[in-house]
Amino acid sequence: MSEGEQLRALMIRYQGGSLEAFQEIYAQLAAAVRRYLSHLAGGSEIADDLLQETFLQMHRSRAAYNPAYAVRPWVFGLARNVFLMNRRAARRWAEVHESREELPEFPVFPEADGLGSRDEIRRGIACLSTDQAEALLLHHEWGFSFDEIAGMLGISAAAARARASRGMADLRAALNSFQRARA
């Protein structure tokens, strides 16, 4: 059974009233969702609150889940929703992306690992537009397909692909400029 099918089966058990199934879903998704929230919120201090809120909202609206949907994009979409509804997080996000001084806890995905140091990659991602950075990380770091990203962000799959692709090109350009400056 694939990870997606396993999560779907767990979600159905959870909708049937199983606490163990909820705990298993949390164990499988919490770390990745927290990293995503940390990226969105521009820091880890409120990511934990948002993570709790995400799973609380998931519990309240567990009936809204339809087994035809994959669980991971559904939960990530919900996390994004929680983040956007949280004014404190949104303010913080605006501040971080405005100043570009304080580097949030961006993940460093495997494709970028050889392109520069971890610090440079973080700085490079911070230079991207928020749309590009989000699409890039959702695809390369969390492994979502462009169709799944499209469903989460409310854009077309082609737009999701274009954002990730432009993000990667801009990241490479930023890393090259860091390397030239260092040399």
Add this chain to the structure above:
Amino acid sequence: MIDRSPKTPEALIRVIAQDLRPVKPSPRPLRLALQTAPFALLVSSLVLLAVGIRGDSGILGPLLTWGASAAQFALAIALVWIAAHESTPAGRLPKGTVYAAAVAVMLVVVGITVSTFSISPVGSTLRVAGALRVPPWIMDLACGVGSTIEGGILVLLFSWMFRNSLATRPIVAGALYGAGAGVAVNAGWRIACPFSTLRHTLGAHGTAIVATVLLGALIGRFLRARRFHSADR
């Protein structure tokens, strides 16, 4: 091997353990939209049962009387389907598609209204018992208020059906439900209302659609506030 998977926080477990009653999974957006159709049809037909079919239906012909209303009703259900997608965290449609569809439906409604007027331009002064004339503004008020009330009933039904939805943009989702309700109700009213002047149809009936869109948006906003304020407590 050490298990490094994160443990569920105790406080979260406590909240969740308090309410673990089994729930029925929500249907997919298309099925959900189709489930709303019978009730929407019933509500939009109420005016036909009360007032009957417009007198000039023979001039308009079955295509512009029944066909246009059937098409309008189908488009209303399509708006509900789009709203149901908008309410699903992983199933949203592209923003451009959502707005284009909403604008296209409104243009179709205006097109049907203008076509009806061009074939049968009936003015809005009703003659009651031969000599008594009911002024146009009373007809405007009756149609505007009547279709707003019917539309409001449908918006409330949609809001109840989608009360647990997880829309990222609940105001947009609510407005789409409202537009669906307004257009569905208008499909019934346009067959019953005997007046087709643009002032009356776009003014009174159009205002009713705008009112249901606003009502839907307000309910979406209220549901969002309730969801997140109750989470803060």
